[in-house]
Amino acid sequence: MSDRYDFKILQEKWPSRWSQSGLFKTSENRSKPKFYCLDFFPYPSGHGLSVGHLRNYVPTDVISRLKRMQGFNVLHPMGWDAFGLPAENYALKMGVHPTDTTAKNAANYRRQMDLVACSYDWDREINSTDPEYYRWTQWFFLLLHKRGLAYQAKGSQWWCPSCRTILANEQVEQGLCWRCESEVTKKDLTQWYFKITSYSERLIDDLKTVDWPENIKKMQENWIGKKIGAEVTPEHPFVEMLTHPDNKTIVEEYVADSKKKSEIDRLSAEKEKTGVPLGSFAINPFNDEKIPLYIGDYVLSSYGTGAVMAVPAHDERDFAFAKKYHLPIRQVIAAKGDEEKPFSEAFTEYGVLIESGEFSGETSECAIQKMCSWLEMKNLGKRKVNYKFRDWLISRQRYWGAPIPIIHCDFCGSVPVPEKELPVILPKVISKVDSWVKANCPNCGKSANRETDTMDGFACSSWYFLRFLDPKLKSFAFDREKASYWLPVDLYVGGAEHAVMHLLYARFWTKVMADEGLIPFNEPFARLRNQGMLLASDGQKMSKSKGNVITPDEMVEKFGPDTLRAFILFLGTFELEVAWSDDGIKGMHRFVNRVFDIVQEFPGGPNSAEGEKADELTRWIHKTVKVVTRDLESFSFNTCLARLMEFVNALSDFAKDPNIAETKLWREAIETLLRLLAPIAPFLTEELWERIGYKDSVHKETWPTWKEELLQENIAVVPVQVNGKLRDQVRIPVNFSDDDVRKECLKSERIVKYISGKTIVKFIHIPKRMVSFVVK
RNA sequence: GCCGGGGUGGUGAAACUGGCAAACACGUAAGAUUCAGGAUCUUAUGCCUGUAAUGGGUUUAGGGGUUCAAGUCCCCUCCUCGGCACCA
Numbered sequence: 056m057s058d059r060y061d062f063k064i065l066q067e068k069w070p071s072r073w074s075q076s077g078l079f080k081t082s083e084n085r086s087k088p089k090f091y092c093l094d095f096f097p098y099p100s101g102h103g104l105s106v107g108h109l110r111n112y113v114p115t116d117v118i119s120r121l122k123r124m125q126g127f128n129v130l131h132p133m134g135w136d137a138f139g140l141p142a143e144n145y146a147l148k149m150g151v152h153p154t155d156t157t158a159k160n161a162a163n164y165r166r167q168m169d170l171v172a173c174s175y176d177w178d179r180e181i182n183s184t185d186p187e188y189y190r191w192t193q194w195f196f197l198l199l200h201k202r203g204l205a206y207q208a209k210g211s212q213w214w215c216p217s218c219r220t221i222l223a224n225e226q227v228e229q230g231l232c233w234r235c236e237s238e239v240t241k242k243d244l245t246q247w248y249f250k251i252t253s254y255s256e257r258l259i260d261d262l263k264t265v266d267w268p269e270n271i272k273k274m275q276e277n278w279i280g281k282k283i284g285a286e287v288t289p290e291h292p293f294v295e296m297l298t299h300p301d302n303k304t305i306v307e308e309y310v311a312d313s314k315k316k317s318e319i320d321r322l323s324a325e326k327e328k329t330g331v332p333l334g335s336f337a338i339n340p341f342n343d344e345k346i347p348l349y350i351g352d353y354v355l356s357s358y359g360t361g362a363v364m365a366v367p368a369h370d371e372r373d374f375a376f377a378k379k380y381h382l383p384i385r386q387v388i389a390a391k392g393d394e395e396k397p398f399s400e401a402f403t404e405y406g407v408l409i410e411s412g413e414f415s416g417e418t419s420e421c422a423i424q425k426m427c428s429w430l431e432m433k434n435l436g437k438r439k440v441n442y443k444f445r446d447w448l449i450s451r452q453r454y455w456g457a458p459i460p461i462i463h464c465d466f467c468g469s470v471p472v473p474e475k476e477l478p479v480i481l482p483k484v485i486s487k488v489d490s491w492v493k494a495n496c497p498n499c500g501k502s503a504n505r506e507t508d509t510m511d512g513f514a515c516s517s518w519y520f521l522r523f524l525d526p527k528l529k530s531f532a533f534d535r536e537k538a539s540y541w542l543p544v545d546l547y548v549g550g551a552e553h554a555v556m557h558l559l560y561a562r563f564w565t566k567v568m569a570d571e572g573l574i575p576f577n578e579p580f581a582r583l584r585n586q587g588m589l590l591a592s593d594g595q596k597m598s599k600s601k602g603n604v605i606t607p608d609e610m611v612e613k614f615g616p617d618t619l620r621a622f623i624l625f626l627g628t629f630e631l632e633v634a635w636s637d638d639g640i641k642g643m644h645r646f647v648n649r650v651f652d653i654v655q656e657f658p659g660g661p662n663s664a665e666g667e668k669a670d671e672l673t674r675w676i677h678k679t680v681k682v683v684t685r686d687l688e689s690f691s692f693n694t695c696l697a698r699l700m701e702f703v704n705a706l707s708d709f710a711k712d713p714n715i716a717e718t719k720l721w722r723e724a725i726e727t728l729l730r731l732l733a734p735i736a737p738f739l740t741e742e743l744w745e746r747i748g749y750k751d752s753v754h755k756e757t758w759p760t761w762k763e764e765l766l767q768e769n770i771a772v773v774p775v776q777v778n779g780k781l782r783d784q785v786r787i788p789v790n791f792s793d794d795d796v797r798k799e800c801l802k803s804e805r806i807v808k809y810i811s812g813k814t815i816v817k818f819i820h821i822p823k824r825m826v827s828f829v830v831k
Numbered sequence: 832g833c834c835g836g837g838g839u840g841g842u843g844a845a846a847c848u849g850g851c852a853a854a855c856a857c858g859u860a861a862g863a864u865u866c867a868g869g870a871u872c873u874u875a876u877g878c879c880u881g882u883a884a885u886g887g888g889u890u891u892a893g894g895g896g897u898u899c900a901a902g903u904c905c906c907c908u909c910c911u912c913g914g915c916a917c918c919a
Contacts, residue, residue, distance in 0.1 A: 633844095
């Protein structure tokens, strides 16, 4: 047997043994506590995985392995969110059916995940494009429909010309399509929506109950955009109704004109605001004054009622508009104490009301409340909560998706496909096939047409975490009893780019399921963490077109899976973006080899170790167990590796001493090292575990624990400051009183040098940390 | 504009409730080994200064403050990345 670390031999040797013993199969042994560790549902792209993806999959794998060793029942599954455009476009271009591309790509992902030893339970692999999967996506559509949460409406919506489909609001980022980054335009179409807005309150409130990164919670909150104001009758001024006959022509021209302008122009904040008078007036209920009505392009039709009371003196946009059209600008709020100050631009801050009748003198905050109450009292209006949030548009004008299970009947309207007829299976051919579209109305039996739009892919990922519990179950989407055991997901890891898409949609579906009584929880993901992006060594994003992609395949070939895994963890702070380093991975390879050599060369012996050095090694063992455990649990993978490196550096020193290296204590040290390293470097540790004499797998070992009392030292080396400057380090027994410490410090010449001839004004002693003299 | 994250050596980064700034690596330099290259090992490495030692000074974007003590807390300014953006 080779006495060098040869990862290629280990890669041959171990995987078959592991799969034979079923090491990573999830057990349903309910006597253990459970841990559900999940990755975001990946789309298996034709490019395969890059090392960047491993920043997601390696940490979750390490945590899963840690939790297994800690005695948890771990569910760590993987599956494929495989509906989507690339496969469809590829099919159109190359004539290969998406089913085949999808299967091929998924198999490749799985091969690469195996390559880096991800310990998924592959018996639970799922694929959203499998009819046995999407039948349940369709079932959930029907559930939403039944509960009045799915509806059709015509409206102006985002259209991506490159993807040739409508998108939901969340899927447009800075005017660009989230997937292909094309500029989006608007289009009017009748579309299916899910009424996610009726869950706005709960989607905000329940954020308090989850352990998620603050910024993701904030993004969701901002996206929902709750705001309280007053709504004053009339509630909806339709343009035609309110247009005075004399102004009809110019208003119509204006509306036609605005429609021609591109979305980009209309959205620009700097653009000059335009509008035309309707020729009619509204009455301000507060002072009975006539207010001219205008139609303008800077008021959003989709927010609130689509009509606003302009306040030119206190809003920059209204100010600009009023100036342009010579409308009166009346100041009613002033800065406190500055009420007489002349006024030349919009004053948008809160202040004190002036010239506002009975409300004059009130602060803005109070006035808002009082004026709302005043309106409500007089029955002229009421407090109103508004949200920026829009309903989720789910129709996609694409082939490769889950068909919306609806039949359009001329007589009965849109009729849901009966549950027992699910799944509505996609036609084999990528085009509208008459024989597929034609169907009988489930209601009246007359001939009717199927809905040809498919569902947004985010529908598939809104419930997939339930399917893993029992992926082959025929009778329902998931096993309800298992759901109450396994869920919610204990740890969920993926990229921050899904902050307001997938994560919001999945939360919404979960709440609907809870309302239906299907599940006993309201939030699907208890703890969420986002990995940072991995850039190429040139600091740019890895992309095929730039030719800077690094694959796990080439790195495993060069350094093996253990080194690659450890390096991915060591590379940088988990949440932050970091650039790949070719030199860095060599350093990690050195470390892995050092571990191999030291364990191999010094397997320990029967002697017992005594004395100061033995105590020191004992402290090292316990301290390392403590910090490594803490670091893994807090996602500080980089410092975790640093601790393990320090430990190995220290062991290298200890090994030089035969009074240590041939003892049982040394044996304990290397066994502890192997256990701690097992989740990170599964091949290396398994091989060494065998070589030091164990028959069974290191991955079945229990996670080491530490004894707090064994990491205490009797003597602490404490820094001593004089007037804030470090002057010496003094060895102080930990049980010394403040006075003893003071005396001990004053024995140091280096300290006395700075104190002599002066008086000690203050003496501070923080045990084991710091001594500080203040002298004058 | 608003919201959120950042700014620490040549590089990636550490630093728990304020308590030795720069752990752990990479890189670099010198030495050992080697026919050579590579690999490995040892030592040094924030900056300035130096009488060379157990020396002195200085340093966490910039400025001010609180404190015996500040990367960490408070105030102001600058830069940067991400999200939202005519939401009245």
